[in-house]
Amino acid sequence: MSQNKELAQRRAAAVARGVAGKGIYVARAQNSELWDADGRRYLDFTAGIAVNNTGHRHPKVMAAVAEQAEAFTHTCFHVGPFEAYVRLCERLNGLVDTGGENRAALLTTGVEAVENAIKMARARTGRSGVIAFSGAFHGRTLLGMALTGKAHPYKTGFGAMPAEIYHAPFPNPFLGVSTEDALAGLERILASDICADRVAAFVVEPVQGEGGFNVAPFDFLAALREIADRHGIVLIFDEIQGGIARTGRMLSCEHSGVKADLVTLAKGLAGGFPLSAVVGKADVVDAPGAGGLGGTYAGNPLAVAAANAVLDVIEEEGLCARAAAIGEAIRTRLTALANRPGFEAIGDIRGFGAMMAFELVEDRQSKAAAPGLANDIVAKAEDLGLIILSCGTRANVVRLLTPLTIPDADLQEGLDLLEQAITASIGQLSKAA
Ligand SMILES: Cc1ncc(COP(=O)(O)O)c(C=O)c1O
Known part of the structure; x- marks a missing residue:
């Protein structure tokens, strides 16, 4: 049995069910990457829900904490x-x-x-x-x-x-x-x-x-x-x-x-x-x-x-400017996708800087929420090695919260995976229709 599955069983038997969440058990993390208990690598587009803005284990932050721990x-x-x-x-x-x-x-x-x-x-x-x-x-x-x-x-x-x-x-x-x-x-x-x-x-x-x-x-x-x-x-x-x-x-x-x-x-x-x-x-x-x-x-x-x-x-490191640049890269990629025929489920793209999200709808006229599609995109992204989160009062929004220190290569790789996840989820929808 995989370590993740075994940990999921131990969790179900030990941890309050109200403390809900994902099933990727983290072994280590560095900047915008993390590795699970089975050694699989993921790109982290959640930053621990907007916490690791300076990335996982930024060397300067780690050094400051280590120095303080000595005192x-x-x-x-x-x-x-x-x-x-x-x-x-x-x-x-x-x-x-x-x-x-x-x-x-x-x-x-x-x-x-x-x-x-x-x-x-x-x-x-x-x-x-x-x-x-x-x-x-x-x-x-x-x-x-x-x-x-x-x-x-x-x-x-x-x-x-x-x-x-x-x-x-x-x-x-x-x-x-x-x-x-x-x-x-x-x-x-x-x-x-x-x-x-x-x-x-x-x-x-x-x-x-x-x-x-x-x-x-x-x-x-x-x-x-x-x-x-x-x-x-x-x-x-x-x-x-x-x-x-x-x-x-x-x-x-x-x-x-x-x-x-x-x-x-x-x-x-x-x-x-x-x-x-x-x-x-x-x-x-x-x-x-x-x-x-x-x-x-x-x-x-x-x-x-x-x-x-x-x-x-x-x-x-000029992270305010970096956040703005990350946001532009994300918006450009999502806008191009939303403009493609067949991608009308992407109803809205919004946010500032590296706090970007897209809202999924059944169609752009009714704007009826498509929470199932949001869940599917999140799950498919995870299968592909990208961790993202949904949000929204209608549970139909996917939010992207990369570390602001993310290298360009990781950002582009993550956006490629996101595009694959969206394409696969929307493709599955049109097959079912
Ligand atoms: C806007 C806002 N306020 C308050 C909180 C609560 O913060 P915490 O979970 O650290 O108590 C959150 C957490 O997500 C938040 O996003």
Whole structure:
């Protein structure tokens, strides 16, 4: 029996089924390649879900972690503060443009950053309401799943959600939801469910991740900024998937020019080590009193060392520009494919930089979702040696998240495999029809 199959059996007997996922058991990984337990090589177009932006085991990141491990691995910042944590906060404060003086707090997971941003907004405003958006993904804790704008599977069976969380529509030009439609939905909530003066925060992904790589129209983000300013609401941009050079800018909101009060970061921040951050206006970040924020592992020294190295690598290797070039290569290839006769199932190609996706539909008129086709493409790509992921509220979107350090040869090889997988899946469909 293959090692992968044996591990799958052991997993079924030992691991909670709620922790679902792929069946490729990883033995080792380097930059954009990984090898499974049976020694098979794969190209990784997921980057651990937008985490390994600097590739698997970037030498500079590994060296920084090894050096830190020689000094100390854990103190708990509340007990034993250290310079690299302070330096990372200084750097993050300089990277996030809120238009004012910034402060930062380091946490461990993405959802923890989101929860802490909400705590800061509540402490600053003295209000409790939060408005998130349909299709959003903000994590799996009780508050995180409540903020997430997709019920199944994230909320299934988990009982009552925390109070005062509302979901306004997120624009989706592909499916005919305009900025005006979305803002009308928000105004309806403010008219019928909660008065604006009880709303502490809007939390929004400038480019939705799990929701299907839906790019928020710039006029929508600008309108949220204006409404937030008018009513004293804290505007939070969740940059956990789209941030850290992924879209060709350090933060995905920079494409729009709209500034947040608070930004949440995680994933790509520490190149695979668990670290997240809330960065934003000093008066909001500093609203909770001493002892109100933090955690035993928050700002772990190894992860902080990795993050400082990741920021160096992004600068030294010009990874924002590289992300833009990767995105162009992917878009060009997908567009050529979508324009071929017989490939009408590719209904939309979207994203920024190296955060690109394509949406699969039954036909371009009805735009009915084709989730089976998305699954088939993902499975066929895997058979061919390419790891990719689906996403989307209709589960019909395939997303591509290469490391930003991917060599051209690996990028082209992966795109060839993707093209083969799409061609085979669509060909199978037309045979069945
Ligand atoms: C936009 C966004 N916010 C929050 C999260 C939650 O992050 P974590 O899984 O690290 O808790 C994710 C994870 O995919 C995400 O994409």
